[in-house]
Amino acid sequence: MSGSVGVHALVRRAHEERVLAILRERGGLSRAQISARSGLSRTTLSEITGELLARGAIVVVNTDAQLRAGSGRPAELLALDPRSGQFLGVDLGHTRARVAVADAAHEIIASGVEEYPPGSSWPWRLAAGVDLVDRIAREQGINLAALQGIGVGVAGPYPAGGSRADVLAAFASRFSAPVIVDNNTRFAALAEASDLGEPGGAVDAGDVLYVRLADGIGGGLVVGGRLVSGASGAAGEFGHVKVDPAGGVCRCGKRGCLETVAALRPALAAAGVRDLAELAARREEPRVRAAMDRVADALGRVLADAALILNPGQIVIGGPLPHAVPAIVARAGAVIAAELISVGAGPLIRAARLGDDDGARGAITACFRQSPLLADYPGAAFPAPASRTAVPVPRTPGSSS
């Protein structure tokens, strides 16, 4: 009878999310006030708040004894525990680890970053990620005893001898919570898609195509609000779509892949600059512009083909290259629009909004959605679907990845 058990858990989780959404709006409410706002019965609410108190998600902040003096037991006021980390997101990049911690209402309450020493081994990177979590918790006064879920994004591919199992083992042995592991660029895609539930972002983010121009070119797809992993976990390989049959040899062995034109190294070489800072400084010079136009044209063609097939609502272009040269996004957008002219309404094409913590944020978002009951359940059945999936944190669009 797993179906029935699951259904009860589903109802309880929906109620819990409703209570948390109310407490995020305003802390310090009595059960009577929460009951009035949520429409939940006192009995049901009492069960829910008991559970949330027990796992440390909420706390009793006060009693209004002064108001109720002499009239019996004072009503307890409840609020989110601002120090209780409930969800942990970790991004293990090639050069640094990033960590973010969220409370029960999905607000980021602590975060941090640490660069690895050059040449750090895979075990070292894993250990650095775990240590960084501990340090952040200690320094920022976060209690991790009640973690509900851990998401770890890893820059692909795994190094020789490394595997997903290592990641699961490293984090599951240190923290007692379920761990999910995925590609960090894919998590970034989820973060970009989810962030739009916030005020000011009134766009439907159910179908998002995200691509990231960095040392390599990866991407992520969100279809119907869900991250697409693909049949063998390899979805999002934009970098190896062919853009020039006569082009240079790619690290993958094929010729003329998008990466041979639009990844960081060939793009810098074509522009005749040493690094991103020089690229940004000289981006108006003819040679640099011509090289970046070529990047944008190749990128635009690949994204246009993908958009014809997937019909996304948004195309998000991120990574250090377009961050240094924003004109890449505009020009790729023009190419996409021209190719989609026959299709009618095209997608919104925009630069990524989030900074270098996008992978860690997306890992947290994936945790919220990880519940097998919630993940695939239609949002319409929930009273407050927006609060369930969005990661409402202050945006840091200016930070470099």
Add this chain to the structure above:
Amino acid sequence: MSGSVGVHALVRRAHEERVLAILRERGGLSRAQISARSGLSRTTLSEITGELLARGAIVVVNTDAQLRAGSGRPAELLALDPRSGQFLGVDLGHTRARVAVADAAHEIIASGVEEYPPGSSWPWRLAAGVDLVDRIAREQGINLAALQGIGVGVAGPYPAGGSRADVLAAFASRFSAPVIVDNNTRFAALAEASDLGEPGGAVDAGDVLYVRLADGIGGGLVVGGRLVSGASGAAGEFGHVKVDPAGGVCRCGKRGCLETVAALRPALAAAGVRDLAELAARREEPRVRAAMDRVADALGRVLADAALILNPGQIVIGGPLPHAVPAIVARAGAVIAAELISVGAGPLIRAARLGDDDGARGAITACFRQSPLLADYPGAAFPAPASRTAVPVPRTPGSSS
């Protein structure tokens, strides 16, 4: 409290599917036998069978009075009603309408096809579809009074002045059941993905990329077991991916789209043949082979790019062109495999299994999944997920579309 109402309906529907799956395996069971096989309590089962009897999905086929003579009320034996249409699938193509009717356990119990007179108007095609349903019901003795859902696939795009609303109106006014409307090629994709739950098809069909080479080139994507419509309902436009920047002008206004090479008319012209029959007969001749190789190469490149991005478990190639020249599938498959060599395990690449009734079958499959409660609910929570989504009908792989 829509959440709770929804959850109760979900549980009931899961139980109902379990009972129907048991009765599909073997009709003529008593409630005690169904209870023993389903694990449902007598009380719960009594509610479920009462509901199924009331809506005509099952019938009392017999009583075993002879076995129970003198021992009280004889036990009723229940079975699926073989004449009660519960789901209706209609495919309104450019040249003909196709209809299929399924019983409560998702078996096809009646079907038929009717060609339109040349030049038939849109209203005429709609009326022909409705009339065909009536005729099939009458001639094949099907009762449509208890329809649970109607799926109508339409060959896109809508003609001038025509719309989805016309389809909804035509079918909803004639039959009292919810109507869903989508592109018929997309429904065909769903049918190809779902059909594999059957014996002999042991492949995971959760991620399928389907393309159809006909007068135009359309396709459908099934991602995580669900049909992808896209943000504005335009997903699957494989035909307008560019394969040759210097190529011919497409009907969409762009140059060098896949359709300019691999749609029926240019493919026949390049091969120097008049029609599909001549194409099939002369397919080993050098000129015809060269033309079909060009079709396969262009198709393979487009599908390879799509596969890099989506990482499907299967790529299914259908439509009259590869049906006439099966070598197209093999050669396109080789191109795809070569392009995916860097990715690791590639998809299964195969010809479509279903015939011309794929759109009508997919429309029925979409009906099963249409319930907002079932559609997105993870299969794992159900005792018999396979029976819930597959369309278990005899295959007719040889029939032409």
